[in-house]
Amino acid sequence: MSIITTDLVRLDADLGSTTTDVITALAGLVHESGRATSAALLADAALAREAQNPTGVPGRVAIPHCRSAAVTEPTLAFARLSQAVDFGGPDGDADLVFLIAAPEGGGKAHLKILSKLARALVRGDFVDRLRAAETPEDIVAAVSEVVGEGGVGKQPEPQPEQAPATPAGAQVTRIVAVTSCPTGIAHTYMAADALTQTAQGRDDVELVVETQGSSSTKAIDPEIIRNADAVIFATDVGVRDKERFAGKPVIESPVKRAINEPAKMIDEALAAAVNPDARRVAAGPATTESTGQAAQLGWARRIQQAVMTGVSYMIPFVAAGGLLLALGFLVGGYDVANGWQAIALQHSLTNLPGNDVLVDGATVTFDRAGLSLYLGAVLFATGQMAMGFIVAALSGYTAFALAGRPGIAPGFVGGAISVLVGAGFIGGLVTGILAGLVAYWIGNWKVPRVLSSLMPVVIIPLLTSLFVGLVMFLLLGRPLEDLMTGLTEWLSSMSGSSAVVLGIILGLMMCFDLGGPVNKAAYLFATAGLSTGDESSMQIMAAVMAAGMVPPIALSMATIVRQKLFTPAEQENGKSAWLLGLSFISEGAIPFAAADPLRVIPSMMVGGAVTGAVSMGLGVGSRAPHGGVFVLFAIDPWWGFLLAIIAGTVVSAIAVIALKQFWPNKASQAMAAAPVSA
Incomplete structure (x- = not known):
């Protein structure tokens, strides 16, 4: 099956004024073509990816993309918009939009095809051809050529293990780079090609790029790394095998900067190569891991x-x-x-x-x-x-x-x-x-x-x-x-009202970031004293575990009681979140919190505080640090533990339903309004 067909193309169309409108419309095309089981689930996944980092790129082009279980075939949907829409691109609103939809767990061959399209979008001639197309057939032909379908116009994969040839006697700076993005489909390869094409137009630089994407990862030859004068990390996720680059001057940035400003990044790498005080890659993971938020990590x-x-x-x-x-x-x-x-x-x-x-x-x-x-x-x-x-x-x-x-x-x-x-x-x-x-x-x-x-x-x-x-x-x-x-x-002296206050604090911490630093701090506080067998330590452990179980269970309950207040993807997550909650896996609530933090997180914190207070007030103790309801044999009294969880779950479920009902999120409400069977 071809990756794009004429029924997946819209020319000079008005698909709305927002990214949500455009992505939802393109997801509908994919669903109508029989390549996705649910338009709403596909749109939800693409919008979630868009929320992480806008997908506008140079040339007034946007490439929203995602991997989703709703996608059955690797697919491209394309729209040339009559009303340009802001996708966060560096040179204005986008009028050319590709929705790149990959199956969840799709094979390497599929992902390689999608990455070839992304690479072509940094070429001006290809973008000009899309703007000049008169029919959907013209678009299909152009895309088929660059992705190599039908054996036409195949683009060679980069060979990062081979250094470019250097003229004899030339004075050049050798730079190695790594690009990667969360999905590993589009930005990874666009950044690599933007850097490579910029370097090819200069006489003072040799550049070798390693793409750590979904379709393939070809490691740079260790000899090339040893001879490199500087390193560029253009990543939104951690760099794999970072120790290879230890000691090299390094420039770090989010992956989109390499697409938007490749020349500036190369200039910064050139400056770092001759600067004895430049920041260098160290052997420790924390010093070389890009956060996608800043060029360098502060010591704090x-x-x-x-x-x-x-x-x-x-x-x-x-x-x-x-x-x-x-x-x-x-x-x-x-x-x-x-x-x-x-x-x-x-x-x-x-x-x-x-x-x-x-x-x-x-x-x-x-x-x-x-x-x-x-x-x-x-x-x-x-x-x-x-x-x-x-x-x-x-x-x-x-x-x-x-x-x-x-x-x-x-x-x-x-x-x-x-x-x-x-x-x-x-x-x-x-x-x-x-x-x-x-x-x-x-x-x-x-x-x-x-x-x-x-x-x-x-x-x-x-x-x-x-x-x-x-x-x-x-x-x-x-x-x-x-x-x-x-x-x-x-801790040993705490009893009565002071113990309840501690339970409230621990409950709030456990539900604040659902597995993040604050959650982990509360869990560390609880487990640190567990080996002593001290009664107060066991009570803290029980309160922490009970409060951490509340969010996934409460959100699962809420999706059942008021289904229409949640998006289709959240409804699907709700079907399994209860089991994660019973197992004390707070992270089961993260998809809900990421999509709607202002309503979900406060609701969960209220329920967690109730659970912590009830657990400490009843003197519930746990000899086990994990396991949820499956370690009830190690919890005394077990009925107090269950009562605390039920109380907090009910409070959180009521709170999140009330907030979504009386303070609705317009984007989520619009997606949730789509037919469930879509």
């Missing part, structure tokens, strides 16, 4: 990202360890905590324990005996070992995010010292940041070549670990221990 932002990285890597230790502890209680009884180490080490499958076990020279009587008690102790012991790594993992991977692999060892060492001196997770945060910054600083030292190979594996870990150890033992260890002790005592 880097540290924030590093802490989130540390938390993300720590969570598997918490989840695995905490659930194993809960299973240990389930199998061996709650008193297994009184002698798990003695039971696991002194007994075996051929030497099962009785009810009386010798623990530290004293006889302890347990409710259970035999295989149940032994297996419970083994599960509990395994969980304890996993939980013992959480502070070290937090510290180690925070340092890794700042300094790359050289930061891992000193970060883990600092975390272990934090546990030893009683500084807990607060100490782990401090040592992780400290180790990462020191390792990053040492990594930028200029050393003789003979020492360069030893830097990441010996010198940086050694010097950084020594520094962190001395700082913790001589300066920071005791104050951080006092801070951690005071915090623990304060």
